[in-house]
Amino acid sequence: MTLALASTSLRIRLTLWYVGVLALLLIVYASVVFAFQYVVLTRQLYHDEVQDVITVEGLLFFDESGNLQLRQDYYSRPQSQSLVDRFLEVRDLGGRILYSSTTLHGMPLGGSLAPGEGDKGFDERIERLNDGSHVFAVSHIHSLQGRTVIIRLGYDLAPLRARMFQFFMLLVIAIPLALLLAAIAGQAIARRALRPLERMTARAERITASNLSDRLEVANEHDELGHMARVFNHLLQRLQQAFQQLQRFTADASHELRTPLAAIRTISEVALEKSAHTEAYREALGNVLEESGRLNQTIDSLLLLAKAESAPPENFQQGFIFLDLMTEIIILLEVLGEESGVRITEVHPELAAVEVRGDRGLIRIALMNVLHNALKFSPEGSTITIAFNRPSASSLQITIQDQGPGIAAGEHAKVFERFFTSNGLTSANGGVGLGLSIAKLIIERAGGSIWFDEDFHQGAKCVINLAL
Amino acid sequence: MSDALVSGIRSAGYEVLAASSAEEGFFMVHSGQPDLLLLDLTLPHRNGLDVLRQIRKEGLDLRVLILTSHNTVDDRVEGLRSGADDYLGKPFSFPELLARMDALLRRFLPPSPAAFTVGDLSINPKLRTVCRAGVELDLTPREFDLLLYLAENSGRTVSREMLAKDVWREVSRYTPIDNVIDVQVARLRRKIDDPFAVKLLQTVRGMGFSLREP
Numbered sequence: 001m002t003l004a005l006a007s008t009s010l011r012i013r014l015t016l017w018y019v020g021v022l023a024l025l026l027i028v029y030a031s032v033v034f035a036f037q038y039v040v041l042t043r044q045l046y047h048d049e050v051q052d053v054i055t056v057e058g059l060l061f062f063d064e065s066g067n068l069q070l071r072q073d074y075y076s077r078p079q080s081q082s083l084v085d086r087f088l089e090v091r092d093l094g095g096r097i098l099y100s101s102t103t104l105h106g107m108p109l110g111g112s113l114a115p116g117e118g119d120k121g122f123d124e125r126i127e128r129l130n131d132g133s134h135v136f137a138v139s140h141i142h143s144l145q146g147r148t149v150i151i152r153l154g155y156d157l158a159p160l161r162a163r164m165f166q167f168f169m170l171l172v173i174a175i176p177l178a179l180l181l182a183a184i185a186g187q188a189i190a191r192r193a194l195r196p197l198e199r200m201t202a203r204a205e206r207i208t209a210s211n212l213s214d215r216l217e218v219a220n221e222h223d224e225l226g227h228m229a230r231v232f233n234h235l236l237q238r239l240q241q242a243f244q245q246l247q248r249f250t251a252d253a254s255h256e257l258r259t260p261l262a263a264i265r266t267i268s269e270v271a272l273e274k275s276a277h278t279e280a281y282r283e284a285l286g287n288v289l290e291e292s293g294r295l296n297q298t299i300d301s302l303l304l305l306a307k308a309e310s311a312p313p314e315n316f317q318q319g320f321i322f323l324d325l326m327t328e329i330i331i332l333l334e335v336l337g338e339e340s341g342v343r344i345t346e347v348h349p350e351l352a353a354v355e356v357r358g359d360r361g362l363i364r365i366a367l368m369n370v371l372h373n374a375l376k377f378s379p380e381g382s383t384i385t386i387a388f389n390r391p392s393a394s395s396l397q398i399t400i401q402d403q404g405p406g407i408a409a410g411e412h413a414k415v416f417e418r419f420f421t422s423n424g425l426t427s428a429n430g431g432v433g434l435g436l437s438i439a440k441l442i443i444e445r446a447g448g449s450i451w452f453d454e455d456f457h458q459g460a461k462c463v464i465n466l467a468l
Numbered sequence: 469m470s471d472a473l474v475s476g477i478r479s480a481g482y483e484v485l486a487a488s489s490a491e492e493g494f495f496m497v498h499s500g501q502p503d504l505l506l507l508d509l510t511l512p513h514r515n516g517l518d519v520l521r522q523i524r525k526e527g528l529d530l531r532v533l534i535l536t537s538h539n540t541v542d543d544r545v546e547g548l549r550s551g552a553d554d555y556l557g558k559p560f561s562f563p564e565l566l567a568r569m570d571a572l573l574r575r576f577l578p579p580s581p582a583a584f585t586v587g588d589l590s591i592n593p594k595l596r597t598v599c600r601a602g603v604e605l606d607l608t609p610r611e612f613d614l615l616l617y618l619a620e621n622s623g624r625t626v627s628r629e630m631l632a633k634d635v636w637r638e639v640s641r642y643t644p645i646d647n648v649i650d651v652q653v654a655r656l657r658r659k660i661d662d663p664f665a666v667k668l669l670q671t672v673r674g675m676g677f678s679l680r681e682p
Contacts, residue, residue, distance in 0.1 A: 289675055335655070450679065
């Protein structure tokens with residue numbers, strides 16, 4: 001049942017639930033009403049019988065021959081008598097029947113006397129007559145002309161039961177009819193409620209890679225469906241951004257890979273075309289190797305970017321002492337400055353003797369790229385200042401500042417873009433234009449931030465914030 | 469690729485046979501009993517690692533060097549676990565391949581000598597001293613390590629990848645490291661070569677560096 005339900009549409013399931021619950025409620029309600037009705041009618045019957053007993057008491061008399069009679073003279077017309085359908089029986093205390101109404105056709109109304117019958121109250125009960133009909137009967141003791149008699153009076157239950165049966169049939173017909181109407185209404189309501197969902201589904205089905213900019217319409221942003229649509233739209237937006245980034249990146253990457261490939265091809269073709277001597281071939285092959293090295297570096301950098309992008313967060317659980325890492329990097333790279341007399345000085349290194357959480361290997365690459373960049377652009381005899389600061393208890397700020405040409409206005413953000421190279425620079429400055437984007441990606445993945453200070457004009461000043 | 473490797477390795481003085489499929493290679497391993505197997509993991513029809521496992525199961529005594537373009541740490545671990553002696557990711561530099569092969573085969577050979585001599589340059593690894601033409605040269609520790617590594621691979625070309633990995637102990641090679649290597653080589657050259665007429669430390673364009681008598 002559950003399985004069968006699960007495979008049907010939401011609309012049908014909603015309707016079925018709705019109808020099921022309604023049916024249960026209706027059945028409970030009908031049962032209560034039915035029982036109440038039965039009790040009310042029985043009480044009414046009892047009340048009537050008691051009234052009748054009182055009336056009958058006044059009409060009973062013993063005639064001269066000692067037979068009990070019921071006075072008939074109050075009937076205005078003789079035929080009215082045939083309308084009386086009550087059963088009446090009078091017995092003496094010995095149980096002998098003194099009077100039996102014609103409606104009883106000689107049948108006794110119940111068996112012999114029960115002890116204390118009719119003594120107090122009226123002893124209501126259901127008796128079964130010899131002909132099988134059920135009678136709702138009462139008994140009452142009455143003193144008449146010095147003799148004590150027991151009056152038994154009852155009504156046939158058949159009319160009451162027939163009425164109850166009619167009522168029952170009414171319910172049996174009405175409840176399914178009501179349920180059917182409810183099902184139709186429920187179906188319509190469910191369809192109406194789910195219509196926005198259908199529209200969204202249809203819309204979402206049409207969204208592909210080529211129209212990722214499409215959004216679901218938000219009919220009412222405060223209801224559940226509106227909320228869902230908004231969440232879905234956010235998802236689409238992130239997807240679209242990722243997709244655009246990927247597209248741009250693929251375009252850039254293929255361009256960057258094609259450049260060294262073209263160089264390799266040209267060098268080889270030129271070398272083969274001119275039947276040159278061995279030395280020229282050596283030269284050409286050396287060039288080819290250099291270009292393929294560049295190609296390889298680009299691929300390595302792209303892989304590194306992919307790795308940093310997909311680095312699982314659990315890698316960032318281990319910590320390391322930042323100053324140790326910085327010292328390691330300075331020792332590794334300072335040789336690059338020694339030739340041209342570039343000095344690296346540290347300001348407040350003691351502030352960096354803190355534990356930083358993150359992938360040490362990746363952060364090392366990020367810092368190496370930034371420092372390498374500074375060294376690359378440092379003029380002879382200049383100084384690179386690495387200053388540490390603790391802007392808050394939970395962060396460490398590192399500024400790497402050189403005395404080079406600085407960054408052109410408006411390019412402070414662009415330098416982090418993949419394959420960005422400033423107009424004034426050529427590949428002679430080394431690298432494949434990915435160093436800073438790798439650094440940015442790594443730092444941001446580690447929960448930090450990195451930017452170049454636009455207000456600093458004596459060189460370039462890179463600011464890195466790391467979360468502790 | 470295979471042809472270039474065969475001719476390169478052959479000219480380095482080894483006897484080489486090439487197999488173009490796993491089955492052929494497997495047959496050759498049995499019939500030729502080589503000392504070293506260069507195994508490319510991307511073989512037609514059959515996974516190279518399966519071949520390797522079967523070789524190890526049969527207990528054949530040979531060194532295995534895996535060549536592959538699946539160059540992640542996991543692949544490396546998987547390869548070494550399957551019984552490879554070493555692992556080299558594509559693209560590799562040819563000198564590095566030769567050096568790795570030598571290193572694997574050298575396990576059969578006696579340990580390296582107490583001192584290296586290249587021309588009139590002599591290096592003592594124990595005392596960490598370097599003399600050229602009888603004059604002791606003053607090198608920084610890094611310069612000494614670099615020179616020692618070049619001397620150990622004397623006569624052969626050493627690539628930047630090898631230097632980054634074996635001298636600088638960097639896990640991978642990035643642009644900054646390349647620059648550092650170039651600068652260190654330049655400084656080393658200034659100390660061991662500049663004052664002398666015969667230049668021993670050669671730059672091989674596009675490949676790397678080589679320490680040898682011209």
